[in-house]
Amino acid sequence: MAKKKQHKSTIGIVLYSVPRYSETFFRNKIKGLQENGFEVILFVDYFNKDDINFPCKIVAASVFNEGKLKTIINSLFALLKAVFVNPKRSLKLFQLDKKDGVALKKRVKNLILNQFFLNENIDWLHFGFGMLAIDRENVAQVMNAKMAVSFRGFDLYLSPLRHKDCYKSLFTKKVKYHVLSQEMKQTLIDYEISKDTIKVITPAIDVTFFQTQNKNREDSAVIQLVSVARLHWKKGLEYSLEALKCLKLAGVKFQYTIIGEGAQLERLVFAAHQLEIEENVTFTGALSHDDVKSQLEQADIYLQYSIQEGFCNAVIEAQAMGLLTVVSDAEGLSENVLNNETGWVVPKRSPELLAHKIIEVINLSPEEKNKIRVRAIARVKEEFNLKKQKQAFVDFYKKD
Template sequence: MKIALVLPNVPAYSETFFKNKILGLQQSGHEVLLYVNHSKAPNSYLNCKVVKAPVLNRNQLFVAFNLFLEFVKVLFLNPAKSFKLYQLNKKDEISFSQNLKQILANQFLLSEKVDWLHFGFGTMALGRENVATAIGAEMAVSFRGFDYYVYPVRNKNCYSVLFAKKVKYHVLSEGMKKGLMANGIKGEVIFKITPAIDIEIFDARESIKSDTIQIKTVARLHWIKGLEATLEAVSLLKKEGIDFHYTIIGDGVEKERLQFAIHQLGLNDNVTLAGKLSSEQVKEALSKADIYLQYSIQEGFCNAVLEAQAMGLLCVVSNAEGLSENVLDNQTGFVVAKQNPLLLFEKIKELLQLPENKKQIIGDQAVLRVQKEFNLEKQQKEFLAFYTE
């Protein structure tokens, strides 16, 4: 088969989810084509044809020239597909002006004959709901946490057109599947394929401990990750006189806000914002940790929690969406109600008081579950089944 993935960018080498999927499909003899908005990452390790979207958001002269080129494609390269897309959009009662914009903006998606057109994020299918039919391809859409739980909050009914189409859906969690079914999508067209990690990289063999309790989080610095509430919880550890150090690995728009919160809570000596690190650096940091925290307000699933469990760390997570499927409460870690710093503090304190043999059992169970359920080979097989069954 020829499978086209619609993504924001060419996946970087470190982006395990898409990289593993693409390589697995290629190893099984399928051709993978990438439609992207930008092409920042090198493509040499993927060996995929890359088709870039036209740039329609710069100065007016530049945009006008690109629109002219797309109009030429409508007339001479894709007239039949463009007309079919126009008719399908018109049937959905899309206005003439919006219809024309969609036809011009989506010319790059009409350029190839493919078997599957798979939108890697739900939001990337918006305004493109009829493109797959126009080119005679099957349509697939992947929903992640932001697509399903955040974007529709400020964009009501944004998926109403999409949900009326013939689509095969990929989701990260059982909770997300139930959410789609509540919107009238039949369960047989929704496939749960969770993230997976390289269990050869993240393993539990190395462990470097210190007298000070080491707590880690890997997350982009964004309000959705619940980092302010996490800081409030660890500030209560300090008030209890518990000797700890908390390291947040990642970067993002909320860095200055978090720096201020650290100062206000008197945690300058207890908290480090380590910035973005490589996979090897993350592994090294986790090897020195006692506890891993992921107290997100919303989370589709979270690879970082899988990596921490694979290394045998004691994980405490919020009950935000996929996290309660990622970590089994009191079996492979601990799940706490979100947005309640006091509850998080109490759970960390309770964890610290557990007998060492109990900690070891939970850590071992986490390692075994990740190795069995969240390995790259299993994920590749599930994606092959997604397209063929």
């Protein structure tokens, strides 16, 4: 008797756009799933011709923001698909939205905007960010798929402040959640989400790339500090600059390099000027992975004094490179760095405390510093490697 062909599970991943080369989290996740026998379909809101060679099937939403005429044409085309191509699924989506109390006009809009999902047959529909599930809470059920949602720091902690009750409908649905830290898991539990539906999978890095031969490095005469961060208020860079002003007043010689770009550049440059440390601070802009590694290789201390932070890959990379790492206690950072074991955790929004901690770290003996470095490197290799993360996502979909 011929063996029955085994079903190959298909994961639909929903993102804003096709991940760029530098967006390693989603690229590694997709690659890991494919290596473990899953089919992957990527659903995106935005698509361009450069994405055509991405190594999985891409299904892109119709364009509704390029002029009134094109919007009308695409809307009519979507409605025709709803009636003649996907009538059963479209009717079910319309009815489920009605059951949720969605107004008629919004139901029609949801039907048009979400039509691009309905041609596909999948086992899981996984929204890569919480906000991507808004107005799509019933799409997975319509597709006869299980629903998953990933939360990162910004969309779990900040989006509800900007969009009040944005997850009210989502949190009533049958969903399996992925978060980056135990702190984030507890936040979802506080929303009365069952802990059994929440899986913590931390970020991971290529530990074969982010490694250093200089594990017993000696501090420079001028202490080299570095941060890798988007220039956004949530990264707390202004507090870092205020702490470094305290260092300067204490007579500590230092150079601080900030790697990253963003809308707050002018504000931060001006803050460094007002604090009279502009000669001690360098803004490099965005750098390649190789150049980031080179900067980390030359640094003594890594700072990540964020106000809000889900977990932060850059902190893992710094520890892997043997840097003495000082972070705030924002969300997942105190799980990323173990205080007094693999680095140091300082209460956020307290630049004086940060300055005191940096001075304390500088004054540690070489033996004490190296103990911290060795423990940090070993923990990153054990806990935050790509192999472990890929297997965790395989288990996420298989163990339901």
